Amino acid sequence: MIGPTAAQHEFELADTEFRFISSLVYGHAGIKIDSGKRELVYARLAKRLRALGLDSFVVYCERLRGDAGELRQCINALTTNVTRFFRESHHFDFLRESVIPELVEASVARGRRKARIWSAGCSSGEEPYTIELTLQECPQLRDWDVKILATDLDTGILAKARAGIYPESQIEDIPLALRSNWFRRGTNRHAGLIRVHPNLQQRIFFRHLNLKDAWPMRGPFDVIFCRNVVIYFDKDTQRTLFNRFADMLSDPGYLFLGHSENLHGLSDRFQLVGRTIYRKMH
Ligand SMILES: C[S@@+](CC[C@H](N)C(=O)[O-])C[C@H]1O[C@@H](n2cnc3c(N)ncnc32)[C@H](O)[C@@H]1O
Structure with a gap:
């Protein structure tokens, strides 16, 4: 395993399970996951294992085979969602x-x-x-x-x-006039957010x-x-x-x-x- 050794991880993500997950995601979503993304796959899916109370990736992969809802959660966890207002303006x-x-x-x-x-x-x-x-x-x-x-x-x-x-910081790329017309600042427990x-x-x-x-x-x-x-x-x-x-x-x-x-x-x-x-x- 590249990066921290399996012993340093809470769960072991062996080759077989890594390959299974990457081919599943490729087959369903077209998203390629090469071996360089192994740490990322681990970090994102370890959260799923904890949430489900599972103790290994072997068991998690079993679950993925028969549980369409979990397959969706797995794909959600592995998508990259970086974006911003007026990106590539x-x-x-x-x-x-x-x-x-x-x-x-x-x-x-x-x-x-x-x-x-x-x-x-x-x-x-x-x-x-x-x-x-x-x-x-x-x-x-x-x-x-x-x-x-x-x-x-x-x-x-x-x-x-x-x-x-x-978060309010995300509207910084929006011209000022548009901000005041189209966004509302949160107050009290919504402070720091815009809608x-x-x-x-x-x-x-x-x-x-x-x-x-x-x-x-x-x-x-x-x-x-x-x-x-x-x-x-x-x-x-x-x-x-x-x-x-x-x-x-x-x-x-x-x-x-x-x-x-x-x-x-x-x-x-x-x-x-x-x-x-x-x-x-x-
Ligand atoms: C990096 S974001 C790009 C967002 C926006 N288009 C932008 O440029 O700022 C990529 C998005 O593509 C979505 N995506 C990836 N594979 C997809 C697929 N097979 N079908 C539909 N959406 C997909 C991801 O869920 C993610 O939200």
Whole structure:
């Protein structure tokens, strides 16, 4: 075992159990867990063992085989949910300055004033709330039918997203005027917390969705944000996903990826139009 020896750990995570857990998570969620993540797997799942009162990973793996609820808890524990408001802020500038004007222009020919946006892998909600904050800054959309679908595999993080309650320090990246309009400070036992204004939540629909599974929605979407999600997938899973995204996008349609992700060698259905911003071609 790399890092602290098994003897220093409360439980032993042997090769067999580590391989079982990583292939289970890969099979269900597409998330790759290589041997370098062993300590992380241990740290996150040791908490599950304690919570369940189990004394070994062998017993825990047995439990995972027959308990769908625990499998979900295991996957929740192993997802990486790092996110923040206005993360990669150039994406929101592009949305406001290029995508929305193009949509508004296309709406004349289409004869409908409607926008559909999908935040795929929305984590604790900062991304879809930032999308809505950006749309609120677009007066052209005032009487439009707008819906933002926000999905994630991790049921625990989705509950946080729906609640829209964050430590106050997390709104530092939000422009001041937006903060006072759309966030409320907690008082008394909620001191130090802020809550998203319910009006900002009205057009956002949080749903549980595993990107590897069948998708219940028909689309099409005008914009898909899937940022800092595929980085955990292998190339084949990414290729399949990008093809499905292209099928789900309208024309014009845009795909936003995370800063270290790209479509290179994985899809020829998009054209690069900005920093990790892609426009669907066909
Ligand atoms: C690092 S967060 C990115 C959050 C946000 N998009 C951003 O860029 O700030 C990655 C999210 O992808 C989700 N995720 C991982 N695998 C997934 C899958 N197979 N289906 C749906 N969501 C998945 C995780 O639960 C996690 O919340």
